[in-house]
Amino acid sequence: MHKIKYRFRDPGLRPRRTKLDVPGWGGEPEPRKNGSREQPWHCIPFAEGAQYGIELFYPFEQELRVSTREGRLVIEGQSGPDPETGASSPPFRNFGDQFYTYQILLDLKVEDGFAIRTEPHPRFYTDTTDTVPIAVPALLRGWWPMMFFMVFKAPSEGRTHIFRSGEPFAQIIVIPEEPDFQLVEMSEEEAAERELQARRIYKARSTLSAASQWTSATNTVFDGTYRQIHRAAIAKNRKK
Template sequence: MAKVKFRLNDPRLAPRRTKMEIPGWSGTREPRANGSREQVWHCVPFSEGAQYGIELFYPYDFELRVTTRDGRLVLEADWGEPPEGGAEWPPFRRFGDAFYTYQILLDLKVEKGMAIRTEPHPRFYADRTDTVPIAVPALIRNWWPMMFFCVFKAPAEGRTHIFRPNEPFAQIIVIPEEANFELEPMGEEEAAERELQARRIYNSRPKLAAGTEWTSSSDTVFDGTYRHLHRAAKEKARNE
């Protein structure tokens, strides 16, 4: 099992593996049943993607509101006195008018050949208030000893991004430091095999979905085809 080691400048910034919060940003505990409102955790690909990384939490006791007014970025918070230890204060600052930064001072050490990449926290995609901070993707190599700052996209005119105490504001995923792959079209045999797989799933869908179909409160139809195949694939992998 791969390890990610961390070194903290502020113990309140301790990272953790990303978790789905139910109830919380990932929805309410509504069953997959007729009349329920669809939730992001109902979707297996989203749930797996959302829990793939490391989440970072806003460590301060006060709220920070980031707004764009008349084309100018405004950061509003009760910063108070600088903390002991000589940390830069305030830790958030404008980066032009289109971005802003957080002087995060977090060290995440990954294994050789790997890197860390910042990205928006998955709650950004489930948010309906347009207030979740938008972390800008950035890849940091493992030879760099500290993530000195994290960059965020500024909110649109009249919008406000809000950082609240103990609320996740960004996610980090661990990936190969080089994207060593090439895009190429499938050969005829491989393409035919994939097409056959797709047709078999399509033809078997009534059986695979039996007893799992439901219609949400917005009249969207769901079933458990992917979930059934997902469980079968994981079980097969464990037994190999």
């Protein structure tokens, strides 16, 4: 169990493990049965990937909108300068019209050998309104004591990104500092073993999906093979 310690300046910025909101950006609570509309949470790989990180929530009461109009970035919703610090709140800045920054003050202390990486919140991938902010991936190594700003991609012409109080606007994942891996082509023996595994799974699909197969509203057949093997693998690991 790895521990990630945090501190933050703005009330309401408190990070948490990402949760899949259903109903919400994770889809509607439609059961896996014939006639149901496909939902993001129906997909186990997406559901697991979406909940892998730490989500950040917009801490300010006033809504903030970032738009692109005639090629120029427009930020709406900032209050006037603070009389003591001179800073605007929410603290957003234009960054060359193609990007913009959020002057965030957040410290996530990870264990030695790890780093934090910013990325879009998973609700970006399920959004149909083009209003979800797009956080630009960036890696901060563990020795850096504070995240001072986050960069976001500017919306397309005529589009608007919206930051609302209490809504997640970005996700952070914890990864090894160094990408210590090497791409190596499989040996013939390894490739044959993987091919055999794939064929065994394919052959067993009718058995594995007997109790879970269903056809969606768009006539897509879901057989639940991955889900069944996934459950068995988790159960096996828990017994170790």
